[in-house]
Amino acid sequence: MIELDNVQKSFGEVTILKGINATFKPGLVNMIIGASGTGKSVLLKCMVGLEQPTVGSVFYNQRDFSHSTRKQQIDIRKDIGMLFQGAALFDSKTVEENVRFPLDILTTLPLDEKLDKVNQVLERVGLTDTNSKMPSELSGGMKKRVGIARAIVNNSKYLFCDEPNSGLDPQTAITIDNLIKEITQEYNITTIVVSHDMNSVMEIGDYIMFLHQGLKLWEGSSDQILDSEINEFNDFVFANNLMRSLKKLRK
Amino acid sequence: MKNIGRYFIFLGTLFKNRETFKTYFKLFINESVKVGTNSIFLIATVSVFMGAVTTIQTAFNLVSPLIPKYVIAIVVRDMVLLELSPTIIAIIFAGKVGSNIAGELGTMRITEQIDALEVMGINSSSYLVLPKVLATLFMFPALVVTSAFLSILGGYLAVSFTDVITPAEYTQGIRYQLNEFMVIFAMIKAVTFAFLISTISSFMGYYTKGGALEVGQASTSAVTNSVIAILLADYLLAQLLAEYLVSF
Numbered sequence: 001m002i003e004l005d006n007v008q009k010s011f012g013e014v015t016i017l018k019g020i021n022a023t024f025k026p027g028l029v030n031m032i033i034g035a036s037g038t039g040k041s042v043l044l045k046c047m048v049g050l051e052q053p054t055v056g057s058v059f060y061n062q063r064d065f066s067h068s069t070r071k072q073q074i075d076i077r078k079d080i081g082m083l084f085q086g087a088a089l090f091d092s093k094t095v096e097e098n099v100r101f102p103l104d105i106l107t108t109l110p111l112d113e114k115l116d117k118v119n120q121v122l123e124r125v126g127l128t129d130t131n132s133k134m135p136s137e138l139s140g141g142m143k144k145r146v147g148i149a150r151a152i153v154n155n156s157k158y159l160f161c162d163e164p165n166s167g168l169d170p171q172t173a174i175t176i177d178n179l180i181k182e183i184t185q186e187y188n189i190t191t192i193v194v195s196h197d198m199n200s201v202m203e204i205g206d207y208i209m210f211l212h213q214g215l216k217l218w219e220g221s222s223d224q225i226l227d228s229e230i231n232e233f234n235d236f237v238f239a240n241n242l243m244r245s246l247k248k249l250r251k
Numbered sequence: 252m253k254n255i256g257r258y259f260i261f262l263g264t265l266f267k268n269r270e271t272f273k274t275y276f277k278l279f280i281n282e283s284v285k286v287g288t289n290s291i292f293l294i295a296t297v298s299v300f301m302g303a304v305t306t307i308q309t310a311f312n313l314v315s316p317l318i319p320k321y322v323i324a325i326v327v328r329d330m331v332l333l334e335l336s337p338t339i340i341a342i343i344f345a346g347k348v349g350s351n352i353a354g355e356l357g358t359m360r361i362t363e364q365i366d367a368l369e370v371m372g373i374n375s376s377s378y379l380v381l382p383k384v385l386a387t388l389f390m391f392p393a394l395v396v397t398s399a400f401l402s403i404l405g406g407y408l409a410v411s412f413t414d415v416i417t418p419a420e421y422t423q424g425i426r427y428q429l430n431e432f433m434v435i436f437a438m439i440k441a442v443t444f445a446f447l448i449s450t451i452s453s454f455m456g457y458y459t460k461g462g463a464l465e466v467g468q469a470s471t472s473a474v475t476n477s478v479i480a481i482l483l484a485d486y487l488l489a490q491l492l493a494e495y496l497v498s499f
Contacts, residue, residue, distance in 0.1 A: 048370050070268060077372035088363040102371055105270070160370075 001025055002047065002158060002190055006056035009042055016042045018214040019056065026157070026190040029181055029204045033195055034211035035236055040194045041162060043211070047192065048082055048160055049073055060158065078106050081151025082160040086167075087143035089135040095122070095146050096131035102154045121149040125179060141172035145179070152183060159184065161193040165200060173197070177204045196236075198243055201225070210236065258454050265381045268374040278382035279389075286348050286383070287390030291397070297343055298398040301335055302327065302405030310415035320416040324424025327406045332433040336399040337440035338485050341448065344391060345477035349452035352383055353473035356456030357466035365457070380453040384446065391445035392438055399437065432496050440488055447480040 002024040009017040016039045024030040032040050045051040047058050049065065057066040060076050068076070081102075089098050096118055103114045122128060125145040135143060144164060151159055161180060165173035181204040184191040195201065201208055202222050210218040210233050218233045225237055226247050238244050269275070309330075310323045356379060359365050368375040403425060410421045452473035459469040 050366055050369055074372035077370065080370060082367065082370045084363040084367060086362055088367040090364055090367075091358070091362075105274070105371060105373060 001061055002192070003059040003062075004043075004047070004056070005059065007043065007046055007053045007058065008055040009039070009046055009051060010054045016214050017046070017053070020211075020216050022209055022216065022219065024190050024192055024207065027185060027188045028191070028206035029184050030190070030192045030207045030209070031195055031201055031205040032192065032209050032211060033198075033201055033236070035196065038211045039214045040196075040211055044160060044162055044192070044194050048080060049077065078154065079157040080160065081154070081156035081158070083144065083147040083151050083162065083164055085162045085164075087135075087147035089138075089143055089146055089150075091135055093135075094131065095127070095133050095135070095138070098135070098146060099149045099153050102150060106154055117153055118149075121153045122146075124152075124183070125149045140167050141169075141176065144168070144176050148176075148179060148183065152187065152189070155187070157189060159189045159191045161191065161195075163195055163197075164193060165195070165197060170199070173200070174203065180204060198237060198240060202246075212236075257458070258450070261376065261454050261457065262450060264374065264376045265384065267377065269377050269381070270373065274378075275382055275385075278378075279385055282382045282386035283390050285351075286386045287394060290344065290347055290390075290394060293343065293347060294340055294394050294398050295401050297340070298336070298401035299405035299408070301339065302331060302402030302407075303409035305330060305335065305402070306406035306409045306421070307413065307415060310410075320420045321424035321427060323416055324406065324421045325427055328403060328425050328429070329433065331399050331402040331406075332437050334485075336395050336402060337437045337444065338481065340395055340398045341391075341441075341444035341481050342478055344394070344444075345448045345452070345481065346474050348387065349448045349473045349477045350470040352449065352452040353456035353459075353470045354466055356380075356453060357459035357469040360457065360459045361462055361466060376457060380450075380457065383453055384449040387445045387449035388442060391448075392441040395437060395441040430496065436488075436492055436496060439492065440485065443484050443488065444481050447484060448477045451477045451480055 004020050004022045007017055007020045008015065020043060032043060034040050042051060046053045046066070053066050057064050059065065060079070063072070063076060065073060065076050089095075090101065093101065096115075099118045099122060100114050103109060103117060107114070109117075118131075119128075122130065125148050127142060127145050127149065130138070130142065130146075135146070138146065148159075159180070164180060165176050168176060177200050180191060180193065183189065193200070193204075202225070205222045208218075208220060208222060208225065209216055210230075212232045218228060218230050220228075228234055228237070238247060306323065306327050309326050313323055313326070356365075359379070365375045365379070368378060406425075407418060407421055410416050411418050455469045455473040455476065456466075459465050
């Protein structure tokens with residue numbers, strides 16, 4: 001479980017996050033949504049330690065991540081996997097080496113065990129026979145799958161996804177979304193997805209948090225989205241025809 | 252001034268929270284191949300021609316009947332050891348390896364590969380930069396020695412194919428009263444320049460912000476700043492060590 005306690009973040013005099021409180025539970029796909037520039041990615045960076053909150057803390061199973069020593073942070077980081085927007089695969093390494101990388105760095109397992117784990121997760125994400133390929137030889141969807149495989153190979157308890165289906169065609173986007181959902185339930189991971197894609201939200205979102213100008217304006221499940229009465233949230237959600245049609249249909 | 256301060260802080264981070272020796276050793280070998288072995292062809296080509304041209308130019312400018320012909324070889328040898336091989340090769344090396352380091356790290360930064368390392372709890376600056384610095388410190392002096400040898404060989408080839416002086420006179424000059432401190436001086440310069448090129452280029456690449464355009468700018472800045480630093484260090488070392496050269 002991940003808890004945010006009054007997380008605030010400022011860059012100079014500009015305040016991006018204005019005190020976010022939230023609880024993200026395991027086995028659920030927790031989604032942070034909002035328009036561009038509302039602080040979603042900054043919040044994600046604060047959660048994984050790429051940025052330090054100016055005020056407040058991020059707790060991983062009651063352990064204060066934001067105010068712990070580097071050694072304690074490294075212990076927590078061993079349980080964190082992250083899928084970056086562009087997958088962030090290491091260009092100079094093959095698919096197998098990319099996926100094996102967290103095991104090489106964070107564990108002392110023998111090579112054959114590492115390779116077994118790598119092959120298991122690659123099979124799980126639907127990528128077999130790609131071990132020796134370089135990232136430049138992969139499609140966008142395949143890169144995301146490798147990114148997911150790398151994020152979960154070390155039995156991560158927390159999976160962070162930064163706009164996992166950006167730049168993908170709708171069909172591949174749904175496949176990636178479903179893969180995230182399945183993995184979350186299968187391994188009982190606490191998954192946090194940053195997105196502004198309402199299709200994804202409706203498809204896989206269990207808990208949804210809406211950010212607007214650095215503030216949490218709404219939280220709830222995908223079933224409750226259509227009943228919201230907050231104007232800013234409705235402007236965001238019903239910006240596309242599909243969602244407006246869905247609301248009409250419901251009425 | 253702010254950037255100079257950040258540069259020194261950056262150097263400090265290279266030695267904090269390091270990974271295991273085994274991890275660095277593998278990376279060091281890979282970087283040594285990239286930095287050293289892959290530069291040999293360029294360095295060798297430049298060195299042979301540099302030696303040949305220096306010999307011919309010196310011969311055409313030293314035509315007094317009062318000066319023995321072998322002095323041409325002495326001048327070539329001293330120029331090669333003191334200046335051409337360490338400094339000119341360092342400038343070429345900054346262009347090839349420095350821009351490569353900055354481009355690689357810059358691309359890793361903008362494609363979030365550095366963030367991916369940090370999320371895994373790895374000190375990315377130490378993991379990525381320290382092996383590059385160590386490999387450059389190890390390989391560049393070796394390249395300077397190779398360059399000095401090939402430059403002198405280039406001079407020999409030039410006198411063999413022309414009649415400016417005889418190969419025997421050239422060999423006599425090369426062997427005549429060699430001051431061994433020149434070799435030490437060249438190695439001191441090589442190590443200093445290697446450190447400057449690798450760290451400045453890494454610094455420029457590591458803190459790249461933006462996109463492809465900024466990666467290009469970082470590469471250009473890496474070369475420009477490295478060359479300026481090399482020339483400044485060259486002058487300072489000449490000031491500091493010239494008197495030892497005379498007294499050795």
